[in-house]
Amino acid sequence: MKNSLKYSTVFLLLFLTTPEYLYSQSGDQLFLSNCRACHTVGGGKLVGPDLKDVTTRRTEQWLLSFIKSSQTLINSGDKDAVALFNEYNKVQMPDQNLSEAQIKDILAYITKESQSASTTNVVDKGESIKHPVIGKSLAEANRDDINTGKEYFEGTIRFANGGPSCISCHNVDHADMISGGLFAIDLTLTVSRLGPTGVHAMITNPGFPAMKTSFQNNSITPEEAFYLTAFLMKANSDSEFGVVKNSSGFLFNTGLMGSAFLFIVFGGIWWDRKRKSVNHDIFKRQIKSK
Amino acid sequence: MDIRSQVSMVFHLDKCIGCHTCSIACKNIWTDRKGAEYMWWNNVETKPGTGYPTKWEDQGIYKGGWEKNGDSISLKGAGKFKGLFNIFHNPHLPVLDDYYEPWTYKYTDLIESPEGDDQPTARPVSLITGKPIDIKSGPNWDDDLSGSPDYARQDPNLESLSPGEREAMFQLERMAFYYLPRICNHCLNPACVASCPSGAIYKRGEDGVVLINQKVCRAWRMCVTACPYKKSYYNWSTGKSEKCILCYPRLEAGLAPACMHSCVGRIRYLGVMLYDADKVQEIAASDGDLVQNQLDMILNPFDEEIIKAAKANGVADSTIKAAQNSPVYKFVKEWGIALPLHPEFRTLPMLFYVPPLLPVMASISEKNNKAQSEQLDPIAKFWDDQWLYDTSTEEIWGSVDQVRFPMKYMASLFTNGDEEKVKDVIRKLMAVRIHRRGKTVGDIDSVKVEKVLSDTRMSADTADEIYYLTSLAKFDDRFVIPPAHREQAFEMLEHTSDMKGATGFGFKEAPSRGM
Structure with missing residues (x-):
């Protein structure tokens, strides 16, 4: 009781001292909720490129049209856009439902950040992602953590905020798990593509429209995201080394053999059944009109 | 003792001339409807022959009737567990080809065809599909054909004969045969009643007529399988099973059933017999002489004790009197010259036959x-x-x-x-x-x-x-029909005195006097 009172006081203080943080969508907030899943400013590549100094590299007009609809720009044959698209594994940047003013806010934020941040090119092994409570990094995740991640993924454990389980839309090839949904991309090798940090960012702060809508009001907690990323890393490495057993052929073959067995057994049981008309032979002989 | 009355029949085969008048009378009254065209509640078979539906007597094919099971009896192809296992496909059912595809002719072709080199013909048209068909078979396709290899020699009853004896039967210019008219036997231990999963079939209390309640029938068709005489038919149009009703509306009016009334050879007799319903199960499961056991169940309507017990059980005096005058009782019990058809099916059929003397x-x-x-x-x-x-x-x-x-x-x-x-x-x-x-x-x-x-x-x-x-x-x-006491039945449903003192019949009209 005492504790909860303390927490609520802290919360109340936060609430009162940083009203902007909660009420206005300033440039940094917009960046966090819309871009951070795939981009950093000086933090190195994630899904998409590091955006440090992007405002100096490109014109504002180009950035505006790319952010609004990257595909339109690519389809129109813009050289830079096509090169960028090819460089980043043809991962499509989703169209952003942002007003011009909002985009400008974001760009202003990036310009500001670019001045302070220094470019680093780190090999992402997930060291930077830490468990929010016990402080363990993803690289240190053990079997239990991975299992917890798996259980979150397949919905054995519900997400704390009630979001839908990953398996309803995504598939991951895993020996102990049934096939997942086909509505969204297969996540088996997604860590190779995005890196653990990218995946983690995508989970905590979804960038793609469908996922964004799904988790808008029931976001995944950092703790859950940690376990899920751990699981996806494991699934990724297992799959890369060919550990995953593909069971779809097994199912088909067992089904085939099982039905053959049933046909034989029931054929035997019903062998004595009346199978055709008692007049069959007589009728077969009769001459039929054309 | 649980004494009940049963309307039962005797067919005198020596007198049957095989004219099928009975079948036509029945068809005209009851089965001249869509879905019922193939039903022959009454049919006349040539014996030796395979009958209708083909080989109905061969329960190896159709699994009808009862079979002995220890001290008791169980249904051969239906019943609680067998029925449940087979309820959605019922493999022993006769198919339409075991009966025949009913047809009519396109008679209008005869008068409406354009002029041509050939005479117009009336093409046979299926009564089921409405399309022209090749007639493959009919309800009495082997009528008067005793020597035919397809039908007569396939008679299931020939199995007990040696090849020599069989051959002998067909030697007399292949013309030795007699007729076997068949209707529902209104059995004392009906397999159809026992097999019905819906409980739609019942044996009428007052006269033992076996009926299918059309409102309760759910088309499981277990009765079609269970009846060893194949006298329950499925109406594909209404989705209900139907069977001979022994013309009960006629019986209640004191008239003989249509098949009996119309019989040219006067081979048919109908009367009441009293029997002990307590013994049904015991007799149906009995060993030894099944015919004699069944006859022992039928009681003497002149015996004072039995009359007393019958009255105590609600059998009307008029019914007892009818039982005393019953021609069936005379043929079956007194003279012992009428026998049930296929008593080994253990349904205790109450239609008896005087075998042909030939x-x-x-x-x-x-x-x-x-x-x-x-x-x-x-x-x-x-x-x-x-x-x-x-x-x-x-x-x-x-x-x-x-x-x-x-x-x-x-x-x-x-x-x-x-x-x-x-x-x-x-x-x-x-x-x-x-x-x-x-x-x-x-x-x-x-x-x-x-x-x-x-x-x-x-x-x-x-x-x-x-x-x-x-x-x-x-x-x-020939027909001693017990009064049905319909007036009493009426009184059970309505108060006949309700209208006493009321002003006659017709509609009530206000007097019009220009007021």
Whole structure:
């Protein structure tokens, strides 16, 4: 009781001292909720490129049209856009439902950040992602953590905020798990593509429209995201080394053999059944009109 | 004792001429409807033959009737567990080809065809699909065809006969046959009632008529499988099963069922018999002489004790009186010359048959005539088969052992293989003829007549009675229908005194006097 009172006081203080943080969508907030899943400013590549100094590299007009609809720009044959698209594994940047003013806010934020941040090119092994409570990094995740991640993924454990389980839309090839949904991309090798940090960012702060809508009001907690990323890393490495057993052929073959067995057994049981008309032979002989 | 009354029937096969009038009368009244065209609640079969539906007697195919199961009996192809396992496909059902595809002809083609080189013909059209068909079979397709390899020789009852005996049956220009008219037997232990998963079939309390409640029937068709006589039919149009109702609306009005009323040969008799319903299960599951056991169940309506017990059980006085006058009781119990059809199905059928005597012109038997053949000149014509067609009978009636149809065949139909029992009935029938011939023609020695009667344990009076009921009986002698007491039934439904003192019939109209 005492504790909860303390927490609520802290919360109340936060609430009162940083009203902007909660009420206005300033440039940094917009960046966090819309871009951070795939981009950093000086933090190195994630899904998409590091955006440090992007405002100096490109014109504002180009950035505006790319952010609004990257595909339109690519389809129109813009050289830079096509090169960028090819460089980043043809991962499509989703169209952003942002007003011009909002985009400008974001760009202003990036310009500001670019001045302070220094470019680093780190090999992402997930060291930077830490468990929010016990402080363990993803690289240190053990079997239990991975299992917890798996259980979150397949919905054995519900997400704390009630979001839908990953398996309803995504598939991951895993020996102990049934096939997942086909509505969204297969996540088996997604860590190779995005890196653990990218995946983690995508989970905590979804960038793609469908996922964004799904988790808008029931976001995944950092703790859950940690376990899920751990699981996806494991699934990724297992799959890369060919550990995953593909069971779809097994199912088909067992089904085939099982039905053959049933046909034989029931054929035997019903062998004595009346199978055709008692007049069959007589009728077969009769001459039929054309 | 649980004494109930049962309307039962006797068909005298010696008198059946196979005219199918009964079938037509029945069809015109009851089954001339869509979906019922193929149903023949009454049909007449030629025996030996496979009947309708084809081979209905072969329960190896159709799994009808009861089978003995320890001390009790169980349904062969239906019932609680077998029925449940088979409820959605019911593999033993006869298919339409086991019956026949009903058809009519496109008669309008005869008068509406354009002028051409050929005569117009009326094409057969299926009554099920409405399309032109090749007629493959009909309800009496093997009518009058006793020697046909397709039908007569497939008769399931021939299984008990040796190949020689079978051959003998077909030798007489392939013309030895008789007719077997069949309707629902209104059994005392009906397999159809026992098999119905919906409980739609019931045996009427007052007269034992077995009926299907069309409102309760759910088209499981278990009754079609269960009835060993295949007298329950499925109406594909209404999705309900139907069967012979023994013309109960006619019975209640005091009229004989249509098939019986219309019978040209007057072969049919109908009357009430009293039986002990407590014994049904015991008798149906009994060993030994099934026919005798069934007859033992039928009670003497003159016995004071039985009359008392019957009255206590609600059997009306008029019904007891009808039972006393019942021609069926006389044929079945008093004289013992009527037998149930296929008692081995254990349904205790209440339609009895007087087996055909078949006047014996000659007999045919399998003889070793090798010695005789050897005496013939090599160029002489001789038959290397072993048949002896013997016309040298001592009596004009021949002897019972020389009747055309082997006793085994008749026994397979009527007595579950007991040849002596059929022989006894045939002997009695013959004794009546010898007695009457002695009386009317007078060319038979009276000593012989008396010996024949005493051999068959009959008095001359009994023989005369049998003769009367067989040959001279009037309508009211053949059909003793108990009053249905419909007025009492009415009183159970309505208060007949409600209208007492009311102002007559018709609609109430206000007087119009220009007011």
